[in-house]
Amino acid sequence: MSYIEVDRVSKCFGDRVAINQLSLHIHRSERLVLFGPSGCGKTTVLRLLAGLEIPEQGSIRIDGRVVASSGKNLVPPEKRDLGMVFQDLALWPHMTVQQNLMFGLNARRVQKHEAKVRVCDMLRGVGLEHRIDAKPHQLSGGEQQRVALARALVSRPSILLMDEPLSSLDDERKDAIVSDLLGLQSQFGFTLIYVTHDRVETGLLASRVCQMRDGRIA
Amino acid sequence: MGRPVKAETIVLWLCVALVAIAGLAPIAAIAVESFWQNGHFSLTYYRELISAARFWPLLANSIRLALATTAVCGLIGVPAGILFAKSDLPLRSGFMWLLTVPFVLPPYFVALGWAHVVARIGTIASDWLFRFGGCVLVLSSVFLPITMLLTFASILNVDRRLEEAARLASGWPGVLRRVTLPLSAPGIVFSLVLVFLLAMGELSVPSFLRYPTLPVLSFTQFAASYNFGAATAAAVPLAFIAFFGILVESAFLRDRDYAFRSTGQTLFISLRHWKTPLATLMAALCFALVILPLDALFADAFSPAALHEAMQRAGVSVVRSVMYSAVAATILMALGFLLGHFMRGGRQRVLSALTLALFAIPGTVLSIGLVRLWNTPCTWFIYATPALLILGYTAQYCAVTTRLSLAGLMLIPTSLDEAGRLSGAMWARRLFRISIPLSTRTLLCAWLAAYILCLRDVPIAIMTAPPGGDPLPARILTLMANGAPPMIASLCLIMAIASLIPLVILARVIPSRG
Numbered sequence: 001m002s003y004i005e006v007d008r009v010s011k012c013f014g015d016r017v018a019i020n021q022l023s024l025h026i027h028r029s030e031r032l033v034l035f036g037p038s039g040c041g042k043t044t045v046l047r048l049l050a051g052l053e054i055p056e057q058g059s060i061r062i063d064g065r066v067v068a069s070s071g072k073n074l075v076p077p078e079k080r081d082l083g084m085v086f087q088d089l090a091l092w093p094h095m096t097v098q099q100n101l102m103f104g105l106n107a108r109r110v111q112k113h114e115a116k117v118r119v120c121d122m123l124r125g126v127g128l129e130h131r132i133d134a135k136p137h138q139l140s141g142g143e144q145q146r147v148a149l150a151r152a153l154v155s156r157p158s159i160l161l162m163d164e165p166l167s168s169l170d171d172e173r174k175d176a177i178v179s180d181l182l183g184l185q186s187q188f189g190f191t192l193i194y195v196t197h198d199r200v201e202t203g204l205l206a207s208r209v210c211q212m213r214d215g216r217i218a
Numbered sequence: 219m220g221r222p223v224k225a226e227t228i229v230l231w232l233c234v235a236l237v238a239i240a241g242l243a244p245i246a247a248i249a250v251e252s253f254w255q256n257g258h259f260s261l262t263y264y265r266e267l268i269s270a271a272r273f274w275p276l277l278a279n280s281i282r283l284a285l286a287t288t289a290v291c292g293l294i295g296v297p298a299g300i301l302f303a304k305s306d307l308p309l310r311s312g313f314m315w316l317l318t319v320p321f322v323l324p325p326y327f328v329a330l331g332w333a334h335v336v337a338r339i340g341t342i343a344s345d346w347l348f349r350f351g352g353c354v355l356v357l358s359s360v361f362l363p364i365t366m367l368l369t370f371a372s373i374l375n376v377d378r379r380l381e382e383a384a385r386l387a388s389g390w391p392g393v394l395r396r397v398t399l400p401l402s403a404p405g406i407v408f409s410l411v412l413v414f415l416l417a418m419g420e421l422s423v424p425s426f427l428r429y430p431t432l433p434v435l436s437f438t439q440f441a442a443s444y445n446f447g448a449a450t451a452a453a454v455p456l457a458f459i460a461f462f463g464i465l466v467e468s469a470f471l472r473d474r475d476y477a478f479r480s481t482g483q484t485l486f487i488s489l490r491h492w493k494t495p496l497a498t499l500m501a502a503l504c505f506a507l508v509i510l511p512l513d514a515l516f517a518d519a520f521s522p523a524a525l526h527e528a529m530q531r532a533g534v535s536v537v538r539s540v541m542y543s544a545v546a547a548t549i550l551m552a553l554g555f556l557l558g559h560f561m562r563g564g565r566q567r568v569l570s571a572l573t574l575a576l577f578a579i580p581g582t583v584l585s586i587g588l589v590r591l592w593n594t595p596c597t598w599f600i601y602a603t604p605a606l607l608i609l610g611y612t613a614q615y616c617a618v619t620t621r622l623s624l625a626g627l628m629l630i631p632t633s634l635d636e637a638g639r640l641s642g643a644m645w646a647r648r649l650f651r652i653s654i655p656l657s658t659r660t661l662l663c664a665w666l667a668a669y670i671l672c673l674r675d676v677p678i679a680i681m682t683a684p685p686g687g688d689p690l691p692a693r694i695l696t697l698m699a700n701g702a703p704p705m706i707a708s709l710c711l712i713m714a715i716a717s718l719i720p721l722v723i724l725a726r727v728i729p730s731r732g
Contacts (some may be wrong), residue, residue: 077636077640078642088631090637092638094655104641151637155641
């Protein structure tokens with residue numbers, strides 16, 4: 001049985017059909033890349049999986065549980081056990097790196113001591129333990145990407161969604177982060193769903209590629 | 219078992235309840251009252267009003283005054299806003315804040331200042347002031363900052379890259395006409411609608427300058443005859459016009475809600491040889507609209523004897539004014555922020571229109587409703603205390619703090635909140651840990667704006683203050699009947715200082731460009 005099942009899901013924004021009767025099955029610990037031109041609905045699929053958008057038709061199941069179905073979000077985003085790296089990274093500018101990572105752990109009531117240990121481990125994993133007290137604007141572009149990745153993973157989600165997070169980086173930094181990401185995936189075993197329009201990123205990351213066009217899998 | 223009610227929903231309904239109690243219920247109460255006579259449904263008040271010989275001329279006067287004021291504010295305020303936002307005009311920041319001063323004072327202060335000026339000139343000038351022309355002059359200088367500041371803010375919001383793209387194809391006049399102004403049009407039209415509605419409902423200036431309008435009639439029916447039905451019937455046309463104005467604004471803004479963000483830098487127009495003439499013109503405008511009347515008003519205010527008498531006779535009112543305004547501003551800041559939060563992303567449009575309608579409804583109408591609703595033996599604890607006044611301020615000005623908060627919240631990417639959500643944080647935690655810390659400047663601006671508006675308010679202060687607990691603008695109006703002019707001038711000075719301190723802070727908090 002698939003870990004994530006998207007069954008004939010449709011989503012419109014006004015008159016524009018963003019997702020049209022899309023069906024998709026994803027296995028546990030798979031690295032799926034959604035690949036396609038701008039505006040084909042890749043980001044909308046991620047947002048539907050995250051619960052940030054509600055499907056108008058169809059249903060979404062995660063681990064056998066229906067999380068959204070025809071106009072209803074049955075499980076809110078905060079309860080879906082997933083992490084997301086946004087295209088603009090969405091690091092909270094008023095918080096330090098540590099506070100950015102601690103936020104989710106505090107919200108999930110992880111013990112303070114354990115939370116600190118997890119944050120340090122995660123930052124060590126992405127090579128940023130020395131930047132723990134820095135604020136986002138004091139970091140380079142590559143460091144910000146790593147913090148966003150660490151924040152998405154620190155609460156150990158079973159699914160990681162990534163929305164073109166590397167599009168603004170040069171090839172060298174991109175390779176380094178992809179290598180970090182693959183290492184973390186083999187360590188934690190999360191299911192990765194990665195959106196891009198870049199063939200090189202697709203080749204580096206994917207265990208399976210789904211090509212999208214006009215709101216459907218082509 | 220039903221679904222659990224979310225904290226967000228509960229808070230939204232509490233906010234709606236506050237707006238309903240403070241604003242909608244009073245309006246509903248007087249609407250019902252105007253159709254009720256001797257325990258029966260009746261159109262008598264309206265029949266009497268419409269058949270009264272004075273009604274139509276008064277309505278015509280109100281509309282004429284509002285149209286003329288709007289035209290003057292548009293003709294001066296829009297070009298001034300463009301100049302301050304986009305040009306290298308010398309001293310532009312100083313000019314802008316100086317022109318804003320009349321707006322932060324009770325409107326009748328400017329009228330009083332002009333009365334002092336014309337008293338020195340002679341009868342002809344005096345005759346002119348105490349008529350339509352004088353009313354337009356005073357109201358235009360009071361409401362000019364609305365068009366000027368909203369034009370300024372709208373133009374600063376235009377992304378410079380859009381103008382740069384246009385500059386490759388056209389000179390500045392073409393860019394302004396084809397790109398900058400159309401993109402700023404929603405803000406400019408909104409400012410003109412606001413000026414029209416505020417001028418329509420203005421009470422203190424037409425009353426002081428003896429120019430008969432509907433709000434004056436409504437207030438007289440209420441204060442002199444204590445005839446609620448007649449006062450309401452006179453106020454209802456004003457309420458209708460306010461709602462109509464909001465509908466016009468909404469219709470114009472449909473599909474024009476451009477969602478773009480300023481890059482934080484503005485593309486400047488170099489005025490070159492126009493710099494000096496335009497700066498001179500602006501200085502003359504500041505002198506005529508601000509310095510001349512306020513200098514005349516405050517000329518006698520500095521004598522120690524007058525200041526001493528002013529403090530003796532109205533010192534308590536000063537403290538009261540500051541306290542009531544501070545409490546109301548704090549409530550308005552919190553309510554506006556929460557409403558802005560709920561309205562983000564185009565949600566709760568009905569609530570947005572309702573708050574705006576409450577802002578546009580004249581203070582006299584709202585106050586009559588509040589008195590009517592709460593003047594009962596069971597609700598004495600509200601009617602006889604400053605709570606009624608604070609409810610009035612809350613209803614009238616929550617649109618301002620809501621829109622300010624919304625504008626500030628729109629600058630925060632939604633992904634920051636979404637990231638918080640995916641981190642497992644519930645609504646309240648995201649509100650306190652993400653939205654509020656990122657909005658401290660917005661909150662401060664909202665508080666200061668609300669404080670200034672409450673402090674300068676006249677109709678609500680006069681009509682809803684508890685017995686013996688009148689705030690300073692109402693106290694000055696009372697003392698004007700029999701107080702010595704230097705003492706009145708000193709009170710006006712004290713009031714002006716109380717209003718200008720937050721304006722100075724506001725000028726420091728908001729950078730002059732962006």
